[in-house]
Amino acid sequence: MNAYMTNGTYDFLQKLPAEQPSIDFFFMHDNANTLVYCEGNFKKNVFAAGRSYEAVTASGDLNKSGFVVMNNIPVSDDGKALFEDKFKQRQQMVESEPGFQCFRLLRPKKGNTYIVMTQWASEADFNNWKNSDQFKQAHKEGSDVKPPAYFLERPFLTSYHMIEENE
Template sequence: MFLYLTAGTSDFMEMLQKKYDKENMIVLYSGDQSLLMHHTDGKTKFATPHSFSIVDSKGEFTDRGFFTVTYVDIFDDRAAIFEERLKSKDFGFLKEPGFIAYKLLKPIKATTFAIIIQWSGPDSYYAWKMSDAYKHDFDFMPENIAVDHLPTTLSVAPYTKEYMTTPSDNDDTEKN
């Protein structure tokens, strides 16, 4: 399975979703920018997507909820190590109230992995983010690293973007 991401204005992303209504696409809203996810076992309809293979997955995304997308840029020669480490990890968020689904995405022609987690709402995400489980689950994030330098697998500091599935609920969803 593959997951493709493309970004643009809400109007344009909604137009693409309507145009390809038979495809599995979800529009995610965050301020002025929106993200359109296309989940398929074939080719995408997007002209210039960020293309990923799904290498680990728990649950299935729904078209309602709160999404976080964590981008982790890995040195090419360390990608397999990072992927295996995450695939073998016993994630605490899987047991958190409000958790819906998770996908670990390996880039097809790039070096930036994406970790997408869907929650029932932002409160569930923030409760997990304040927990010890977050420190264990996302020990590669800058706020969870005990030293002043990145692990040797990372080329730049990872970051997370937050999204809602409804445009009216996205006023404060972008917190990096």
């Protein structure tokens, strides 16, 4: 399965479903930006200016409501296999958490920045997981001051609230 996303103004992006009615678009926003995400096995990127990924692993269904967290992790070419293996193992640690909706490990088709995406029923559910023993166990080796050797740069988080159709 492939995943695609792009950023832009909500007014511009909200035209996409009418232009491509066969695609299920997911709209989300943070304080300043709107992001549109879709999944499928399309032959090419559905966005003129978007990012393309391959879903290495996926669980759960993305919902039109909830809270999305994307951990953006630049990974070196020689560290990709190890990185993917570690995240495949960690995936199960989050799936049983209250409020969990979906997990995606997205490998970039261009560039080196992977996205580890989770969706939660609410921001409070994510924060509860972030403060849980499960989270601490899953991120145990990430607590070092120095990131693992396969990280090209420091990872960074982006978070979004889903834009529900009636908003």
